[in-house]
Amino acid sequence: MxxxxxxxxxxxxxxxxxxxxxxxxxxxxxxxxxxxxxxxxxxxxxxxxxxxxxxxxxxxxxxxxxxxxxxxxxxxxxxxxxxxxxxxxxxSKKLEIAAFPRPQVILVIGVNGSGKTTTIAKLANLLLEQDYGVMLAAGDTFRAAAIGQLRTWAERIGVPIVTGPEGGDAAGVVFEAVKQATEKGIDVLIVDTAGRLQNKRELMDELAKIRRVLGRINPASPHDVVLVLDATTGQNALNQIEVFKEVAGVTGLVMTKLDGTARGGVLVAAAQKYGLPIHAIGVGEKVDDLRPFDANEVARxxxxxxxxxxxxxx
Structure with a gap:
């Protein structure tokens, strides 16, 4: 059934x-x-x-x-x-995988609790369905739970993952992941990052270091910086876009938890105010509950x- x-x-x-x-x-x-x-x-x-x-x-x-x-x-x-x-x-723009040489590096950012780690798994699953080879990198070394959760997801959907110790150097994990992804001919490397927005300077420094390491390997990397937003936070999601644009140079958005809120209108407010590509939306907890969206369908x-x-x- x-x-x-x-x-x-x-x-x-x-x-x-x-x-x-x-x-x-x-x-x-x-x-x-x-x-x-x-x-x-x-x-x-x-x-x-x-x-x-x-x-x-x-x-x-x-x-x-x-x-x-x-x-x-x-x-x-x-x-x-x-x-x-x-x-x-x-x-309404699907995430295009066009980087050459491979891998295309996607940095995924967002505050803790936004559903970032789960969204990474869903995004990986979406790309697997399109026949891309995917690898994950556990760049949120600040939280042991984040590393464990991402490892569990990687095993569940059947993709390789590169991890490091809790409290370790995130840029080092990312460097090793790019190295392995290149050697294995992986199409897409999705990198989890720390979400401790309350310490903006520390987060900014860490992301800048990751960018420097990636830039030395490939000047075009990271190819995408995707911000995960929790729709249940309503207008606060707009504040997060503002801060992360400044901190991380956001190139696109994914909106999650639309099924748990009456505040899904913030999707429209974000589009109107910032004009950033919205690559996908999530309306459930299952691994296939993240999809690119049709603007007319959603509007109706x-x-x-x-x-x-x-x-x-x-």
């Missing part, structure tokens, strides 16, 4: 976010929208974590549309979906269009 499709998992994953948005919009008078109703809709969109810029953009579209026709609930939802899709579409789900236009499943 097959499990739910990715679309069904997305519907479930964004349900709390969609319910929150629709709940915030409920009770606002439809038909001819005056300034008061438009103000209420804009506030409802901001309250759903879509961010003030996107909320203002949607308000503007609604204002234009209602000049032409009276808007019913579906009409509002469709406009919300269209505008969300316009924000998400430019940043967040806006509740799917639920409104199709019969509810039992």
């Amino acid at each position: 097959t499990g739910p499709s990715w679309h069904e998992r997305l519907l479930g994953g964004f349900k709390k976010t969609s319910d929150r948005l629709i709940g915030n919009l409920a009770g606002i008078g439809l038909g001819r929208l005056g300034t008061e109703q438009l103000d209420e809709i804009e506030e409802a969109l901001i309250a759903s974590d879509l961010g003030p810029a996107t909320a203002a953009r949607i308000r503007g579209r609604l204002e234009e549309a209602q000049v032409e026709r009276n808007l019913e609930e579906l009409g509002i939802r469709l406009i919300v979906a269209e505008e969300i899709a316009k924000v998400l579409d430019p940043v 789900i967040i806006a509740g269009v799917e639920e409104f236009t199709s019969p509810r499943s039992a």
